[in-house]
Amino acid sequence: MVIASLILSGCALPRSGPNKNEIYAGAVERGGNTNIIYVNDHVARAANYQPSYGFGADFLNAAPVQADDIRPGDTLGLQIWENVDDGLLASLGQSSTQLQTLQVDSQGYIFVPYAGRVKASGNSPDSLRRIITDRLASQTPDPQVLVTRVAGDGATVSVGGKVTGQGVYPLERPTRTLSAMLAKAGGVAIDPEIAVVTVKRGNATGKVWLKDLYANSRNDIALRGGDVILVDEDQRSFTALGALGGQTKVPLGSEEVSAIEGIALVGGLNSSIADPTGVFILRDEPESVARRVMGNPSLYGTQRFAYVLDLTRPNGLFLARDFLIRDGDTVYVTEAPFTQFSKVIAAITGAANSARSIEAVGTN
Incomplete structure (x- = not known):
């Protein structure tokens, strides 16, 4: 039975x-x-x-930003020389006036005495110098203007994840591309073979294998102010089950x-x-x-x-x-x-042996 x-x-x-x-x-x-x-x-x-990682056309077709362009949030230094002893801006006995903390407002403007509200964003320091010179020329003879950018915190990129130095970095001439910004952050802190780089720009997101970033220059996209760069390990995997040497979740890596x-x-x-x-x-x-x-x-x-x-x-x-x-x-x-x-035979054999053992015990 x-x-x-x-x-x-x-x-x-x-x-x-x-x-x-x-x-x-x-x-x-x-x-x-x-x-x-x-x-x-x-x-x-x-x-x-x-399925392959990669950047969409919006990322790939974006030209490098002009690092010299002034942006909202930048701090400018302004020095003005006037060709008269008693100028509009200079103190008595001085021929020049120096303004070191002109903050470009959120709409891209600065205020310069006697020149008024001047559109700064989108201009290089040299083009802004010419605009201010023209504004002042009608009020003081032969003004000479020097414009410098003291700080560039108006255009920054956030770098996070598995990098050596997480932080917020200014978008400057040497760091206008993705690879350069990663180098600025000290490089990745994980095995480059499994590193995936994600760039978020507004509502758009793109990602690329780190090795593909360096293998194909087209993937070395130009950055924009406000970009977020995240470096993480690849999460792709498959699951192995059944009559195998092991049953586990296996990472795929980049290969x-x-x-x-x-x-x-x-x-x-x-x-x-x-x-x-x-x-x-x-x-x-x-x-x-x-x-x-x-x-x-x-x-x-x-x-x-x-x-x-x-x-x-x-x-x-x-x-x-x-x-x-x-x-x-x-x-x-x-x-x-x-x-x-x-398994059935083993179970039958085991059950029969158990039955005989019970019978033997009962007869003793």
Whole structure:
């Protein structure tokens, strides 16, 4: 009676997860919502879409700012020479007047005595010098004006995350690009191979691998006042479950990882229980990829896929080598059919031995 019960309840014995038939039961053809697809050369090519980091056109097409341009928030120094002994601004016996703390207001203006409210922002110090000179020329003969920028805190960039020196840095001539600003902040404080740089500008956001920033000069975008730069570790990963050497969440890093490499990263197939014909890659495919894989242009929206790799086929290992893992994937390996049978036999043997032990105790 005990033996019959164990045979009938064999499916309830401990195991690492669903078997192949249970996964196939969720196929679209059987009323489920999962597309069960055996991987072949076409599928491997069609599914190998790798989302990449990068900046949009707004970032890439922005020209470097003119570091000499005056901006709201800047502090200017102003010195004026007058060609008369008793000038408009100079003290008695002095030929020049020096004003060191002219703050450019939020609308971009400064106030200069006898010249009035002058638009400073958008002008270089030299062009502002000419404007003030023209304003004063009608009131004092041959004025000479010198304009300097004392501080440039009107245009700053915030740098945070995994960098050596977090802080707010002025946008100056040497630091007008992303790579230069990162260098100003002391560089990244993590492994450059896994570093991702994100730039936030208003409502727009772009990101790039650090290695791609230096590999392609186009990614070295021009910065703007108010930009926020964040450096962090890449968060992409996949999950490995089932009859594998380990069950864990695995970071992808910046490199492309194939299915065979992903399996190797967790210790390979468990040789005692794994079914090499039941290697599944579970993911949600975007509409464009789903249409290519299925050859069906009428598919709409994100589709759920279970890709099947049969490593025992003549080219099974090659297909596993060519099929790329993506962020968020689940790699699941089913147990071999005999494994559950072995568990049933072990349970039966154990139950029989227990029964005999109980009988022996009762007869003593």
